[in-house]
Amino acid sequence: MSDPLIELKHVERVYPLAKQQFFYVLRDINLKVEEGDFVSVMGPSGAGKSTLLHLLGMHDFGWTGEYFLSDAAIHQLKPKERTSLRNEQIGFVFQNYNLLDDLTVYENLDIPLSYRRYSKSERTSLVADTLDRFSIVGKKDLYPRQLSGGQQQLVSIARAIIAKPKLILADEPTGNLHSSQADDIMQLFKKLNGEGITIIQVTHSEINAAHGNRVIQLRDGWIVK
């Protein structure tokens, strides 16, 4: 059996409070995610779901334990190396889309590529392919405010996969959408997963979780299932 894409060993995230007092957000997390998994992280508010997601996405460095991603020991990497690995392997999808309001759809898709030093011609070609693939060519010159919520999330997902990541981290990707739009997005995730992209999503929805092949339940910072 091949190595997992992600492996967490005894990972903890602690916030210091008053004298000698600490608040544990994540406690002794041990987790393996195989390449091609579609994992849903569930749990009540304050369980540590988003913290886990941002830890995996290397936005948070204040944790302890061991974190391996594609054989790289993240806990041993310098911040610059982590950023480089993140840019190479991870795409993000947010609940509130987080598109840049002052950029067009085209420019929003172009942004991750420009940060990854793609050449101009590569960027043009990749953005054109992506627009085509998501059937949003006609919207490329529109600004996010001119799109519906579902369309915005579609662009957000397109932006997450444009740099060909191995892993998509999605924080409640359908939280702001109505049910039919949510279903479309989940279908899209399933399709991307089918193409080999590993997906980890945080969700409160059992229906959404059912689109994945695995559910992780968090409670008070512990993995309970």
Add this chain to the structure above:
Amino acid sequence: MIADLRYALRMLIKAPAFTFVAILTLALGIGANSAIFSVIDPMLLRSLPFPDANRIVMIWAQTGGGLFGDRDVFSYPDYVDLRDQNRSFAKMAAFTRAATVLNKAEESQALEGVAIGPQIFDVLGVKPLLGRGYTSEEDQEGAAPVVVLTYPFWQRAFGGDPNIVGQQISLAARNYTVLGVMPVGWKFPVEDEHIDYAIPLHSLMGASAQNRNATFLSLVGRLQPGVSTRQAKAELDAISGRLARQYPDSNTGRETVSVATLHDDVVGNVRPALLVLSGAVVLVLLIACANVANLLLARAAARSREIAIRTALGASRAVIVRQLLAESLLLALVGGAAGLLLAWWGVDVLGTLALQALPHLGTIRVNPSVCVFTFALATASTLLFGLLPALQVSRPNVIETLQQGAKGSTGGLQSQRLRALLVISQVALSLLLLSGAGLLIKSFFNLRATNPGFVPDRLMTAQITLPRALYGQDDGKQIRTFQAIEAKLAAIPGLQFVGGVDPLPLGGNTRFSSFTIGGAAPLPRGQHPSGTRLVVTPNYFYTMKIPLLRGRVFTPNDNANSKLVVMINEAFARHFFPQRDPVGRQLLLDRPDGQARAVEIIGVVGNSRHEALNTEPGPEFYSPLALYAGRSLDLVLRLATPHLGGLDAAVRNAVHEVDKDLFVPQLAPMSNFLATQLAQPRFNMLLLAIFAGLAVLLATIGIYGVIAYSVVQRTREIGIRMALGAQRRDMLAMVLRQSLSVVLIGVALGLLAAFAGTRLLASLLYGVGANDLLTYAIVVFLLGAAALLASYIPARRATKVDPMVALRYE
């Protein structure tokens, strides 16, 4: 980078209020710098328009007193010795200013010129455009009169006649052959507004050529290649020392010289003021940059989400900083362009102000150098105001920001501290500028209130020069002519008094004579005291309203046939006759031939300022015109009423009744000469006051911005406090306390900076010390009032917070 700029442009267009305020602020800061640079550039930065201009030097005798303070002029024999005995100079020329009248059929014109040796063409390294310069043979006593014209005069008076060379022109009723025309831009002395002609030195010298006591020549020279001014001075000092030993009667006290480059010599007086103004505009720019930085920090809070998303999508900190700096660069460039427009408008005003205040070294205008400077300054200021905020906001808390959605959180403690620090620096810098401006304003008004010792209102003047060609050296004829003119003028209706004086007070000329006090122990000739000597007509003191303190004034009977008499001023009496009555005492006036002439003091008049308004009157004595006429006399006319129509024509007719060939210039009010004295202090004061006003305005906007932002941020806190029972006045006091604590720190630092910094102004002040406490008190009060007003407006807004709305909103 292009994409960054394009995006930056979009962001700036999207926030028009922010963009407008930022650009206006930068335009004021950069524009002030560009305007001052347009003055500094021709004055201090550009070399003079001569080849190897740094080898051209001015040489002055160092006498510790005299015509130009520590800089004194030379006699012709001294010049010849210095010129012939040195090895440091390739060429050396002596000169003195000259004035004449161009006699033309249609109308005569007054001309300004220079009498200068033929070496000047080699010293400056510039050949005539047409014809040639004069030779040593043409610079001899008795040689045929020749003249070289400057380009503007050739154009103005002769329409650029290409055949002018070889023609004869009439100057003061004497025919001169035009030898050449100098190229455009050539004038000497370089600092004069305009020079019309150059003539050989000997045409003005007469008997002075043999007299070591007749010091009236300035020296200019071109150093040999590789010789420094210090080496040249050492050599000329050695020669001067020898001359002092060889000719102790005339040269004692003249053992050393000063040697400075022509450029330093010309701008030396204005350099401190220009450097102070340059410093002031840099401070204004710093204050403007602090303001824009504050605006950017406030704006960053609203952009925290965008920056967090970019970071989440893979943007490195450098990429974010570059993006933010692109916006700053765009702001700076547009601000710079707007500043250039402001400078364009401002230099006209500056040019007018500078006309009398600065040497005429070049045109003050927005030229390509000013544009390049502005562009460079705008680019540099990008870092000044853009870098700190960019570094501050480029490290967002991605998780918190993205989880909070659109709510920003970069208004953290660190950011608030940075903003407070910026306001503190603004207040401190404003106080420094305001203190400088306050001191200069007080100094200016002190100078303006200085009593010149005469009453300038309703006083008109005109200089009459008797042409040598018509009057020669006939003293009797000259005296009779001036007396006849004075008598004719006195008959003009509407004139209260008419007098004459040579030289005119504050007219730019001063004449010194040495003497000894009758009955005092004899001194070597070189150690005789000297005083300013003026030649006046009997009515001069009445006309000028200079009070008689003791004795009597001259009468028409004080002439060559009576006892020789002088009058002295109060300073003379106090210095040489302390506790004694000088009237009736004798002075022994030194004569060029080494003899002394005994004269009796008949009266003491009040002090009047002759050299400069800011120079305390020194010992002066007056001789009657009937004894010592020269060829020039300044007429002074006291009008009975403020305005007298047709006076110019009446004066011209009166003079022409005596001699129809005399040139009569337009009458000038005496107040003009006082205005000239005030021109440079006014220039310094006005500019520094404008810059200080700008600084206070910007600082006030800065304080307002910070406090207003803080009130918005504390809306919830204010709501809670009010819900808990705080009164509106408590909230007002809370916000004002926050503001004033920042302002007070700024004031304290500003006072420290002002105490240290205003010492640089000391040389520009008159009648006020650099640490004048009253000025500081007024400045602190003004700045405090502005800060209070800037804080009060947002503080009032804090009192209007509705607790329910504030808490629900949150």
